[in-house]
Amino acid sequence: MTSILIKNGFVIDPVQGIRGDKMDIAINDGKIVKNLSNPDKTIDASGMVVMAGGVDIHSHVAGAKVNVGRTFRPEDKLQSTYAPYHGIRHMAGGTSVPTVFKTAYMYADMGYTTVIEAAMPPLYARHTHEEMRDTPIIDEAALPMFGNNWFVLDYLKRGEMDNAAAYIAWLLRSTKGYGIKCVNPGGTEAWAWGLNCLSIDDPVPYFDITPRQIVSGLMEVNEYLHLPHSLHLHSNNLGNPGNYTTTLDTLKLSEGIKPNNNFGREQVLHHTHIQFHSYGGTTWADFESKGKEVMDYINSHPAVTCDIGFVTLDETTTMTGDGPFEYHLNKLNHLKWANTDVELECGSGIVPYVYSKDVYVCGVQWSIGLEMALLAKDHMRCYLTTDHPNAGPFWRYPRIMKWLMSEKARNDVLATMKNEDKVRDRSTLGSIDRELTLYEIAQMTRAGPAKALGLGSSVGGLVPGMQADIAVYPYNPETESDPEKIEWAFSHAKYLIKSGEVILNDGEVVSNGNKKTYWVDVKTTPNRQVERDIDQTFVKYYTVNKNNYEVNEHEFMKNPCVVQIDAIQ
Amino acid sequence: MNTVTITIKKQPDLFLEADCFTPDALAGKKADEIAELPVFIGKTVEKIGDYFTVSGETGPTADETRLVFNGDFTKVKYIGAKMSTGEVVLNGDADMYVGSWMSGGKITVNGSVGHFAATAMSGGELNITGNAGNYLGAAYRGDWRGMSKGKITVAGNVGSDCATFMTGGEIEIGGNVDVHVMTHADGGKVIIHGNAKSRLGGQATRGEIYLFGTVDVMMPGYVKAGETELTIGGTKAVFTIYDGDQGERHPTRKGLPIYAKLYLKK
Structure with missing residues (x-):
């Protein structure tokens, strides 16, 4: 392994509290080191920003529904040109659902090195891992979905925490998952009956359990298993006017639960794409932001983290495990709709969507995301995502950074909206003059999410001993004043180093890296009951055999990275 | 208006993609500069001059540029694609995507064109003296934004899936048309002087189809809604009106649903 010295950059690292000091960063043998003599390679980063590699806590980049999105939107490939192969860069295309190669290259161009695939249907874990294996450069992990799983609903309803924990540990091991994802708890199962759960007390048909019990139960199990990440939750009633009360009810469930892990994680609940869950009003006509109410709660409750899910005002493809939501979205926009029921486990839906700045609802959604991020008091607990x-x-992350860092850039967008007055009226964004600093951006995009994922000791920072994931951006914080330069610089990383290997050299991809896939192996007390339940369910209900379900590490992963946990009681 | 003549001198072994064959891309260039421009055959990049002879002079702007293509262009795709102004005259047959995504200007084809001609056209004029293939004036695969403006005239026959997802503009067909006309349309007009096969206006919510000939099989979603005398394409005739597609969601005006209209000549 080569040793590298990155000289004279403006270093920003919230983990160590470094705020743009001119420093050198040394790398040896894949790790960051204190100092180095005779480096094999020296990178002159003078006039440039040096940060740890970015960490995306919530993104849909691999697996069955992403691929359905690619298949059913051939027109998505038209929005951007197919880039031909170039050097070691593979041919790449797609816009809102890019190919695996384009996904990796564009994350690399933005200086990101770790990405979490946020919704893996356990039944399609093999497909998800195949796509992750074929995505070069970025380290990944996948979160299997548990919020509508029959085993989980059954065990939690009967209050059998040991059984629920044993089952979840088995499923994480079988599907090589990283943590507990929960999408529309109970609602997607209810959708199989043509129903939904819109509040946390709506019962799930047949199972007769409520989202309240599911969320509380999963948080408890998460801490029982000492998992690196907390419960990763997409709560009920997403995307509907007035849903902020459901969101607050859900967040309150975290009160009283204590984090229990050895990974430095302090939260017990991560609420994802909170922007979609912070809506006031009763219909789309009186729709308004309740971002302040929700962010106030998060600000005062350190055991909760969130990512925003910023609306970027683009044409995109919505895809979620929240099946009923996609049905309702399709009833609004009348474009195409795909729906899947994943036997015994979950479901999903896909609908193309055009967020137009001339539609006031889209404008307000755009405002809510930015408003919430600007009202956040602790950006170590509020992360940048677009879901x-x-x-x-x-x-579009760099564009969001521009909006967050420049009031002028936000006002420029507002000024081009057809319903500017109405949009300004429905949220407090227009009255916020806060401009985030690069330090806060680094918290939102690296240090914060890495800590929430329980990866804070190895990624997201520049502390000696950490994995050498480092991005160098051509942006001079001392001289630059044009907000457009922020967007340009953060989508054109000059250098990217991952695990000590140079990936981008002067903006060119020079290596596909040795991408890692994280997964969690928790040892629990042997549980004959759960083993029998699993075997019987495979025989009785599943259309696949258990042996054709489990993900084999050697076949499905290039470079597995196991997180071992002992949760034997 | 200045004219550049592009004559094919060598047929490519595989299909050649020439998305630079538009007044927009060639305006202001000299003939020898044009001959140096890249064209694609599969993943290989070749020069226009390898396959075509270029003569004449372009205008300073696309508006003042006329491109004349002579020869057999049945192995050349994308002639006039994405053009916004100027004129293209094609003396011969062409392959797919003639005038696709065009937003203005005029294309005259003295011959026949392949599939996907005038895909998602949003303006201008396309005249074809021969036949057109499938997906004439249709949306791109998967897209819901079809032809929105402009006019297409085909003297001969047209293939299947013409005017899919059409929202505006007009297509006039002198000959016969294959199955699926104006599927999913939400506006626009298609006039068929010859015969149609089946599935006229399937899943259409708005738009008009005028049929002078016969239709083999009517869509079940269309119901008779009276008769009217109209002059269409210079011909006066009595038409039976059908409203549809009844199976679809329809917008309303003053409380009454708006339907796609199918006019069959009596």
Whole structure:
């Protein structure tokens, strides 16, 4: 392994509290080191920003529904030109649902090195891992969905925490998952009956359990298993006017639960794409922002983290495990709709969507995301995402950074909206003059999400001993004043180093890296009951055999990285 | 208006994609500059001059440029694609995507064109003296934004899936048309002087189809709604009106649903 010295950059690292000091960063043997003599390679980063590699806590980049999105939107490929192969760069295309190669290259161009695939249907874990294996450069992990799983609903309803924990540990091991994702708890199962759960007390048909019990139960199990990440929740009633009360009810469930892990994680609940869950009003006519109410709660409750899910005002493809939501979205926009029921486990839906700045609802959604991020008091607990591709494609992150860092850039967008007055009236964004600093952006995009994922000791920072994931951006914070330069610089990283290997050299991809896939192996007390339940369910209900379900590490992963946990009681 | 003549001198072995064959891309260029421009055959990049002889002079702007293509262009795709102004005259047959995504200007084809001609056209004029293939004036695969403006005239026959997802503009067909006309349309007009096969206006919510000839099989979603005398394309005739597609969601005006209209000549 080569040793590298990055000289004279403006270093920003919230983990160590470094705010743009001119420093050198040394790398040896894949790790960041204190100092280095005779480096093999020296990178002159003078006039440039040096940060740890970005960490995306919530993105849909691999698996069955992403691929359905690609298949059923051939027109998505028209919005951008197919880039031919170039050097070691593979041919790449697609816009809101890019190919695996384009996904990796565009994340690399933005200086990102770790991405979490946020919704893996356990039944399609093999497909998800195949796509992740074929995505070069970026380290990934996938979160299997548990919020509508029959085993989980059954165990939690009967209050059998040991059984629920044993089952979840088995499923994480079988599907090589990283943590507990929960999408529209109970609602997607109810959708199989043509129903939904819109509040946390709506019962799930047949199972007779409520979202309240599911969310509380999963949080408890998460801490029982000492998992690196907390419960990763997409709560009920997404995207509907007036849903902020459901969101607050859900967030309150975290009160009283204590984090229990050895990974430095402090939260017990991560609420994802919170922008979609912070709506006031009763219909789309009196729709308004309740971002302040929701963010106030999060600001005062340190055991909760969130990512925003910024609307980027683009044409995109919405895809979520929240099946009933996609049906209702299709009833609004009348474009195409795909729906899947994943036997015994979950479901999903896909609908193309055009977030137009001339439609006032889209304008307000755009405002809510920015408003919430600007009202957040602790950006170590509030992260930058677009719920890619739901609120917009991930490669718009640099544009969001521009909006967050420049009031002028936000006002420029507002001024071009057809319903500017109405949009300004429905949220407090227009009255906020806060401009985030690069330090806060680094918290939102690296240090914060890495800590929430329980990866804070190895990625998201520049502390000696950490994995050498480093991005160098051609942006001079001392001289630059044009907000457009922010967007340009953060989508054109000059250098990217991952695990000590140079990936981008002067903006060119020079290596596909040795991408890692994280997964969690929790040892629990042997549980004959659960083993029998699993075997019987495979025989009785599943259309696949258990042996054709489990994901084999050697076949499906190039470079597996196991997180071992002992949760034997 | 200045004219550049592009004559084919060598047929490519595989299909050649020439998305630079538009007044917009060639305006202001000299003949020898044009001959140096890239064209694609599969993943290989070749020069226009390898396959075509270029003579004449372009205008300073696309508006003042006329491109004349002579020869057999049945192995050349994308002639006039994305053009916004100027004129293209094609003396011969062409392959797919003639005038696709065109937003203005005029294309005259003295011959026949392949599939996907005038895909998602949003303006201008396309005249074809021969036949057109499938998906004439249709939306791109998967897209819901079809032809929105402009006029297409085909003297001969047209293939299947013509005017899919049409929202505006007009297509006039002198000959016969294959199955699926104006599927999913939400506006626009298609006039068929010859015969049609089946599935006229399937899943259409708005738009008009005028049929002078016969239709083999009517869509079940269309119901008779009276008769009217109209002059269409210079011909006066009595038409039976059908409203549809009844199976679809329809917008309303003053409380009454708006339907796609199918006019069959009596």
